[in-house]
């Protein structure tokens with residue numbers, strides 16, 4: 001057994017369903033799933049019920065997180081047509097501003113170019129902007145960010161056209177970063193007959209094997225691996241109207257370690273994409289005395305039954321992976337040890353500047 005010590009991983013894209021849909025997940029269950037996956041810091045998305053677009057809704061998430069989280073976290077504000085005037089004043093309490101430029105789960109969607117420009121112009125330049133921007137939307141948001149002379153982060157890139165656009169933009173010195181989800185690296189539309197169409201609903205959709213190959217071929221363009229952990233119950237996924245999204249917090253590191261085993265990625269690149277780069281891109285403070293220990297050789301099979309996330313399933317059920325999280329230490333304290341959670345609810349800290357001790 002080879003035990004390896006890595007820094008606590010940072011996942012800049014998770015949906016923890018609080019407020020509003022805690023039957024799928026909440027800050028407690030979601031951050032426990034994070035610890036089990038070797039992740040010590042998560043940035044939570046704002047497409048909750050209600051969506052996080054103002055002081056009152058943001059407070060609901062802040063209170064739930066403060067009470068329950070067992071790992072550190074930040075919370076995004078959602079950009080909407082209704083908060084152009086007020087969003088920037090909330091920036092210090094947030095991990096960043098999230099734009100939904102393409103339809104997905106929840107009501108947040110901006111299709112109006114003027115609204116997008118106004119939001120981007122007003123949001124503080126030193127606070128992150130993250131965008132769900134597929135296909136043409138990716139080109140639109142790159143243009144707007146350029147005109148406002150600021151950096152932008154593109155979420156869950158899934159297609160050849162998008163990763164090549166970002167590659168070429170970077171080559172021209174444009175301040176763009178991006179993330180890719182493990183599900184787009186390890187699954188494609190070729191897996192839909194096996195897994196079933198409802199369970200495969202996800203935004204961006206599972207792409208073609210050619211798109212998938214383009215992501216692997218452009219691994220050096222991918223800044224972060226982000227799970228886009230989007231838990232929905234199997235009863236919902238198997239219904240007539242399946243919501244899009246996969247859980248991912250517990251399987252991300254084992255999948256990426258498997259890629260290391262297979263020689264498709266170096267361990268240094270894994271650490272960069274799952275710790276160093278997200279920390280830099282999202283201006284996150286260091287987590288002192290925080291690390292994870294993993295058995296890099298352990299082979300194990302992912303199963304629905306052992307899922308910690310409240311959603312209780314995984315699209316990777318039956319897949320054998322290499323690499324298992326043994327222990328997580330958060331601020332010098334044992335937080336997780338071989339299946340047992342030691343961190344108390346409320347141990348996690350909000351890392352947004354307004355919540356930091358001065």
Ligand code: NCD
Nearest residue numbers: 015104105202203230244245
């Ligand atoms: C996300 C969700 O369920 O909240 N679903 C998804 O398919 N990724 C929404 C999102 O990230 O677009």
Ligand code: ZN
Nearest residue numbers: 013045228230
């Ligand atoms: Zn998402």
